[in-house]
Amino acid sequence: MLRYILRRLTHTVLVIIGISAISFIFLHLSGDPVGLVLPQDATQEQIAALRQEMRLNDPIYLQYLHFVTAALHGDLGLSIYTREPVVGLILERMPATIELALAALVLSLAVAIPIGVLAAVKRGSWMDTISMTVALFGLSMPHFWLGIMFIMVFSVQLGWLPTSGRGTWLQLLMPATALGVSLIALFARLTRSAMLEVLSQDYVRTARAKGLSEIMVVGNHALRNALIPLVTVVGMEFGFLLGGAVIIEMVFAWPGVGRLIVQSILDRDYPVVQAAVMMLAIVFVTVNLLIDLLYGWLDPNISYDGRSK
């Protein structure tokens, strides 16, 4: 188990290095931040001086080397605009994004799993067809549009919910739903097919034969095993959630990392974008590692040492 974790951590480091190099190169090829930082009436000397200070005249591999050297000392640089350490700027806003992603995840699972289970148990019935169709609607709607529609209906027309911002759970409701709706279809269908497969297994028939109640059979024995493929997908979709959160954060003025990244990309605040991309990658990879470890708990047949139990 320990060896497995160490191996995964090594992969993680390689992934982070790769991401940092790629994002660095793309950022620096995408245009000059100097014209955006200085006021419109800046003189040519001022522009040249700032370029020098930001090392923009160095060849790109030298700039990257300088970045890596500093990063290894824990210094991911300063924001071009505020001159504050970027790590602090990002950590300040990370909880908001994670809150949004988790809320969306919890909401979608809370809706999807029961739908999937019911659809599997009542397979072929109208309940099955309808729930799968409704879930598909959610998948097809772009969440940008959905977010704006929610605001129009629930805030402007009905006046039930505040339009934007973060602080109360009422303000979390619309953005989390807008983000989570597209996942409901995926999770529901997956739960349904996993359940169908599990319900036809021998051990389920055994459990029924033993006289256990249907709820015990379905809820405990069947569902627990059906969750395993679902857990994999949740891990993969967490990345989607972090990315999708960017759009939802813009629509609902949610003060998370996504909004910070978008604004920093537009302003060409390289260090912020660089660090944010790397930190999100770390979160994503960590989540996946934890999910893989979760398997071991869910399915005792899985062993990390390459030996079967």
Added chain:
Amino acid sequence: MSFFSRSIVAALTALSIVGGVSSASSDTTTLVVVQSGEPVGLDAMQNNLQHSLNVAFNIQDRLFEPLEDGGVAPGLAESWEFTSDTILVVKLKPGLKFHNGEQVNAEAVRYSMERLLDPAIASPHAGRMSQIDKVRTIDDLTIEFTTKAPFAPILHLMSYYLPIVPPVATAATEKEAFNRAPIGAGPYKIESWERGGDVVLTAFDGYWAGRPPYDKVIFRTIPEESARVAALLTGEVDIIEGVSVRSQKTIEDSGKGTLTDSMGVMPYVGLNTLNGPFTDERVRQAVNFGVNRALIKKALFNDRGMLAAGPISPRTFGADLTLEPYPYDVDKAKALLAEAGYPDGFDTTLSYPTNMTQIQEQAQAIAADLETIGVRAKLQPLDRAVMWEKYQAREHQMYIYWWDDNPEPDRYMYSLFHSNSRDYYYNNKATDASLDKGRSTLDRDERAKIYASIDRALYEEAPWLYLYIIPETYAVGPKADYVGRRDGFLFVRFAQPRTN
């Protein structure tokens, strides 16, 4: 605990904060203002982005108050005079204090000026203010500024870019910390700033113009326009910035908001007078005759704003108001092109940054008109930063950019047309000489004449394809009264609760 579990705990904690920061509704003592981008810092000296200065200028006052016509009124200063062409003596109002109790005296002004030019602070305004050579205190309330050469825009620039800060507290604070919680002598002091969220300001009793009408002002950020408009329509907020033409009708029809004009935006098409077909003045005039700017303004902007004749906005002093915008005359345009040696027209490119408002429609309309006279302009949309790079590399032939309709003519005429500032696409010694004269003549009427002659000269020389000036719009909810300013800044002390 791993990062993951820690974040779960953090998320659950956040979720459990019920009824925390609620979006304040507008009672008579709180004003909620929404911007489209968030402030990056709140110390006016360290920031240049409009969204940051909009907040900072309410916290930190300057010696003078800027007026809509480019002049200034007393601010922290009571009176001032030019004792010579290069020496300005300013007298402060007596008895004023900063938010933290320090005195607003000559020493504070001297300290503030030096801080502005201090390389350690790296103020984006240092360049603009670098004409000031020396500052010295004469007595407790009197300061003397010396400029390197006679410099007329000095008062206008000082009314924005020299915020006065308390020496003791400022020197004792790290500049990043000061950028998050600045101190000044403005009408509002900072209560809190949740990064990414609200900036909360509270009224300052000791303000020289008296306590402002609102007890509390909240600056909020909502980047998505429809969400901003929704917030106004639900009554959650009082003033919103960044209202495009599309939303203006929605707001007016709803009856829940009124529109007010703010900063004028002056888009223009720069022409490469140094290289290519536009080196010929006749070609430049031809394109000015060949674009129906009046129709574009009507179609794309609901006919708001005004047409531009020459480079100086008609609202700015020094504009030659006898000039008429180039009329739309296809035949004249074609004749000029033929005369210049292009009877069949020519091919060129029209570049523009994609972040400008309604730029795609404008560019397409302009290109379509140009096509009619034979100038086949290929559209080249570019990202803002790439556009800037190519601009400096002198790669454009025709490029669309904009400037704000500033009441001080030197502000952009010098920046855009003087070869010291930019010589990428235009370089004319005669214009340089006139611009130098315009900025060093202290008498306003004399200056007006000089700029009027520059306006006329450039009108004929046509280094640009002149377009129009379109004001940006703010929308104001039913509970507040606010009139937008030409400089586009949100001085919220002028906002009042509506009493009907």
